[in-house]
Amino acid sequence: xxxxxxxxxWNKKKQNFLLMSEILIxxxxxxxxxxxxxxxxxxxxxxxxxxxxxxxxxxxNNAYATKSTDSLNTYYETLRQTxxxxxxxxxxxxxxxxVPFSQNTWQGGMTVKGKKIDHINEFAVExxxxxxxxxxIIEGRWFNKxxxxxxxxxxxxxxxxxxxxxxxxPAVGKLxxxxxxxxxxxxxxxIQGVKIKGDYLPSGYGQYQRADTGSFHGFGKIMIKVTPxxxxxxxxxxxxxxxxxxxxxxxxxxxxxxxxxxxxxFSVVPIIVLSIVSCFLIINVALGLFGVxxxxxxxxxxxxxxxxxxxxxxxxxxxxLVSESMLVATLSLIVGTFFAVxxxxxNVFNLQAGIYITAIILSIIFxxxxxxxCSLYPGKQAAAIYPAVALHEE
Numbered sequence: 001x002x003x004x005x006x007x008x009x010w011n012k013k014k015q016n017f018l019l020m021s022e023i024l025i026x027x028x029x030x031x032x033x034x035x036x037x038x039x040x041x042x043x044x045x046x047x048x049x050x051x052x053x054x055x056x057x058x059x060x061n062n063a064y065a066t067k068s069t070d071s072l073n074t075y076y077e078t079l080r081q082t083x084x085x086x087x088x089x090x091x092x093x094x095x096x097x098x099v100p101f102s103q104n105t106w107q108g109g110m111t112v113k114g115k116k117i118d119h120i121n122e123f124a125v126e127x128x129x130x131x132x133x134x135x136x137i138i139e140g141r142w143f144n145k146x147x148x149x150x151x152x153x154x155x156x157x158x159x160x161x162x163x164x165x166x167x168x169x170p171a172v173g174k175l176x177x178x179x180x181x182x183x184x185x186x187x188x189x190x191i192q193g194v195k196i197k198g199d200y201l202p203s204g205y206g207q208y209q210r211a212d213t214g215s216f217h218g219f220g221k222i223m224i225k226v227t228p229x230x231x232x233x234x235x236x237x238x239x240x241x242x243x244x245x246x247x248x249x250x251x252x253x254x255x256x257x258x259x260x261x262x263x264x265x266f267s268v269v270p271i272i273v274l275s276i277v278s279c280f281l282i283i284n285v286a287l288g289l290f291g292v293x294x295x296x297x298x299x300x301x302x303x304x305x306x307x308x309x310x311x312x313x314x315x316x317x318x319x320x321l322v323s324e325s326m327l328v329a330t331l332s333l334i335v336g337t338f339f340a341v342x343x344x345x346x347n348v349f350n351l352q353a354g355i356y357i358t359a360i361i362l363s364i365i366f367x368x369x370x371x372x373x374c375s376l377y378p379g380k381q382a383a384a385i386y387p388a389v390a391l392h393e394e
Contacts, residue, residue: 016292018288019285019288019289019292019328020328020331020332021332022285022288023285023328023332023333023336023367024332024336026278026281026282026284026367027332027333027336027340027364028336028339028340029274029281030278030281030363030366030367031336031340031359031360031363032274033274033275033278034358034359034362034363034366035343035351035355035356036270036271037271037359038355038358038362039351039355040200040267040268040271042352043195043199043200044200046193046203047136048194048195048199049135049136049158049191049192049193049195049203050100050133050134050135050194051134052100052101052133052256052257052260053256053257054090054225054226054230055132055133055223055224055225055226055256056223056224056226056235056238056253056254057102057221057222057223057253057254057255057256057259058221058222058223058224058251058252058253059221059252059253059254060220060221060222060242060246060249060250061250064246064248069213069214069216069217072216072217073216075216076094076216076219079242079245079246080092080094082241082245083222083224083238083241086234086237086238086241087227088226088227088229088234089224089225089226089227090225090226090227091128091132091224091225092128092132092222092223092224092225093125093126093128093129093131093132093222093223094126094211094215094216094219094221094222095126095129095211095219095222095223096123096124096125096218096220097220097221098121098122098123099196099221099223099256100194100195100196100256100259100260101196101197101198101256101259101260101262102196102259105121106122106123107119107121107122108120108122110176110178110181111178111179111180112165112176112177112178112179113179114179117164117165117205119204119205120161120204120206120207121204121205121207122206122207122209123206123207123208123209124209124211124218124219125208125209125210125211126143126211127142127143127144127145127210129142129143129208129223130142131225132223132224132225133223133225135191135192135194136191137190137191137192138159138191138192139162139170139171139189139190140156140171140172140187140188140189140190141188141189142156142189142191143156143188143208147188147210148210150186151186152175152183152184152186153185153186153209153210154185154186154187154210155176155185155186155187155207155208155209156187156188156189156190156191156207156208157176157187157189157190157191157205157206157207158190158191158192158194158203158205158206158207159190159191159192159193160193160202160203160204160205160206161205161206161207171187171190172187172188172189172190173186173187173188174186174187175187185209191206191208193206194206198260198263198264198267199260199267200264200267201267223256224238235253238253239251239253282370285370285374286370286374289325289371289374290374290377290378293321293325293374294378294381304382304385305385308385313383314384315383317379317382317383318376318379318380318382318383319379321378321379321382322372322375322376322379325371325372325374325375326368326371326372326375328371329367329368329371332367333364333367333368336363337360337364340356340359340360340363341356341360343356344356344357
């Protein structure tokens with residue numbers, strides 16, 4: 001049976017080669033789409049790592065121009081007390097510009113035991129940062145005032161960086177830093193990774209350093225956790241308070257919920273573009289299948305009529321055409337799978353092998369379903385050919 005089908009496919013190798021090429025390209029594009037979807041879903045199902053509801057971000061600049069660190073600290077501590085005196089303010093924290101769901105990124109790297117670790121997100125934070133975002137501490141603790149006099153600079157890392165450096169061993173109490181750095185930092189806590197780039201992207205490596213006395217020179221954000229009853233009227237009151245205090249600054253208030261939504265929109269743009277491209281290819285493949293199968297039916301009316309005349313049922317004739325289509329698809333998928341398997345084997349884009357394997361399986365199923373649907377109707381048309389009419393035409 002298969003030998004006969006291969007012979008039929010080989011006899012129409014020119015038409016089938018074009019069809020196989022279309023199926024192969026479609027498979028690779030669909031593989032890319034499913035890889036991206038599996039990657040996004042894998043990230044989406046992970047916890048966010050923070051509470052973004054009722055957290056507002058105040059952007060400011062040039063609030064108080066002075067080179068005196070003491071004057072600057074006094075200026076912002078007065079502002080802190082003013083804001084905390086408001087009943088709608090639960091907690092607040094001054095911080096660096098790379099707040100969650102922003103486009104600002106501070107990254108560094110280190111070499112640990114000869115292994116280079118890049119793309120480590122670095123955050124300068126205050127002691128109240130964890131309470132403002134309700135971070136999940138899974139080992140050790142967050143910063144406190146006692147860390148100001150620590151011998152080794154304290155640091156909090158996230159679970160992904162901890163796993164990369166220490167594996168399953170506890171990290172608290174251990175020194176961390178570049179191999180060439182003599183002043184290494186001591187890990188005092190490990191938090192759950194925070195997805196700062198939205199629901200669909202991973203948290204990545206993260207390290208949090210305690211703000212020192214000169215940090216206000218570089219800070220430009222205030223994250224304020226407000227009570228659920230904080231409304232637009234309070235936002236207006238907050239804006240006036242800040243604008244009156246920081247007269248030379250441009251004040252802008254954003255909500256983390258809105259920033260998260262905007263960040264997620266940007267994240268899904270690549271998958272939308274790939275989906276549009278794949279839709280055009282799928283339509284092209286479907287039309288190609290219909291065209292080739294109808295062409296085959298018309299060219300093989302004599303053969304089909306003869307088969308029906310010697311006793312072949314319409315079901316067997318239809319099954320033969322469907323089987324030929326599925327076999328052509330199989331040959332394309334074997335080649336396509338060979339290329340797709342290289343991605344997990346070569347660790348391309350540093351994604352988990354399970355994501356690629358899931359994408360390969362979904363792509364194969366999708367192509368087979370597409371070919372099956374496209375070949376069923378032409379097969380039904382072939383089964384409806386009457387032997388006498390077909391042989392009379394021959």
